[in-house]
Amino acid sequence: MRKRELGKTGIAVSELAFGGVEIGLPYGIGVKSAADMLSEDESIRLLHEATESGVNFFDTARLYGASEAIMGKAFRDRREQVVIGTKCRQLRDGNGELPNGSDLKKLIKTSLLESLTALQTDYVDIFMLHQADLGILENDEIPQIFADLRAEGAIRSTGVSTYTVEETQKAIETGVWDVIQLPFNLMDQRQAQAFAQAAEKGVGIVVRSVLMKGLLTSKGHQLHPALADVENHLRRFDDLVATGFPDLSTLAVRFVATFPEVSSLLVGIDKPAYLHQSLAAVNGAHLDAETLARAKDLAYPDPTFLNLPHWDRMGWLN
Template sequence: MRQRKLGKTGLSVSEIAFGGVEIGLPYGIGVNDQSDMLSHSEAVSLLHAALEGGINFFDTARLYGESETIMGKAFFNRRKDVVIATKCKHFRDADGTIPAYSSLKKIIEGSLTESLAALQTDYVDVFMLHQADIQILENEDVRRVFLDLKESGRIRATGASTYAAEEAMLAIDSKAWDVIQLPFNLMDQRQQTVFSAAASQGVGLVIRSVLLKGLLSSKGRDLHPALHEVEAHIKKYRSLLDESTIDLPSLATKFALSFGEVSSVLVGIDRLNYLQESLRTADGVYFDEQKLAKAKALQYPDPSFLDLPKWDRLGWLK
């Protein structure tokens, strides 16, 4: 497993990052409750296998159920071998407003304290905003609290998890966030517009949703009738398969890793075979210019339609 620099943080991270949401709570297509998940001991064994396989970058969040606790059990005696990114819990008031500085500081610092306890560590490598929108990113108090935590040494780098390209660009331009986590995949390539700016500012880019919540895998079949065009489009990617990319998940992952501006690709892993597939995929052999151009040309024509939370609410992902 190769490593890449995480922007200007001084950290080097594996090309594949272990996405920890699936080991912490029911998440993803076909996962309905605790019975569909690994036990704590199984999850710890999976994390150990990932580390032994060359993955050193692990992503979690305060809101990912038992994920932080499980990672704490797995890595408490191997802390120096891993890079851990976690996310702050949400801090808006019930009416959606961002609290005043003193309350905001208490919430964010309290979230970090809880994360440190669960992770059994005294520092977090990357402490991130969870679902950062324009209002949050423009708030000077939010930036101040995170930068003070970095100055204190309790976190090594600041980060923001964003959804829209406008949000990612704002985070990059603010110069307050060392790492940006954003969605990018074969179907929805809109975020590529911020890649060069991130590279020039020394901001590390971590890609998530590379498999579009499993749609860019064997799960992208026999979809709800409302997603007929999406399923038909997914089939077009078969034309890009070859000896180095024998299936859709490896194609989707290698596509994201073909961009030099990308530090790491976040893959949700909750089974040993998923881990093994990810380790095989990150082999250092990615798309040449011709294949990359073909993949770019096959983005979904209406990426705004790819609203998976909405599809889930409508029952289209059952």
């Protein structure tokens, strides 16, 4: 497994990062309840197999159900072998308001303490804001709270999870965040415009939504009628897959891995078969210039429609 530097953090991470949401709660196409998920013991065995296969970077969050607790049990006897990134609870309340002063500090520190307890560790390698919108990124108190936690040794580096290009650019411009986790894939390539700026500033880029919750896999068939145009567009990748890729998911993984500014790419893994498939994909050759150009040309023409959280709320991914 190749490793890359995570920006200027001094942390080396595997090109493939284990996305931990699927082992913590029902998530993705066709996963409706705990009955569709691995048991805790099966999840722990899967995490161990990932580390033994060269994966050292594991992504989780306070909001990912049992994910942190399962990782805590899996890694308590091998903590120094893994890089763990987790995310703070959402900062906005039910009315969309941000707390301030001591309330804001208490929320962030309590969330981190909960994560440390669940993960059975006294530090996390990357502590991130979950869903950092422009208002949160413009807040002056939050970076200082994170800086204090780093000075205390409870976290090694700081990060934010963004959705839009504007949020990503704002996070880079502030100069206070070490890592940005963002969505980027064959269909939605908008965030690529921020890659050069991130590299120039030494900000590590971690990509999520590589497989679009499974749409860029064999699951991208017989979708909800509202996604008919998306399904038709997915078929446009068939000719490119036929040039030398075993399947669409392999093309999707290698496409993201080809960008040198990307430190690591997150793939949600909840079955040994998906781990093996992801390992084979990321360990293969990066795309050549011609294939990369063809893949870039196949980006979805209306990327604003590619709103997975909205699709989920509408029930289009069931």
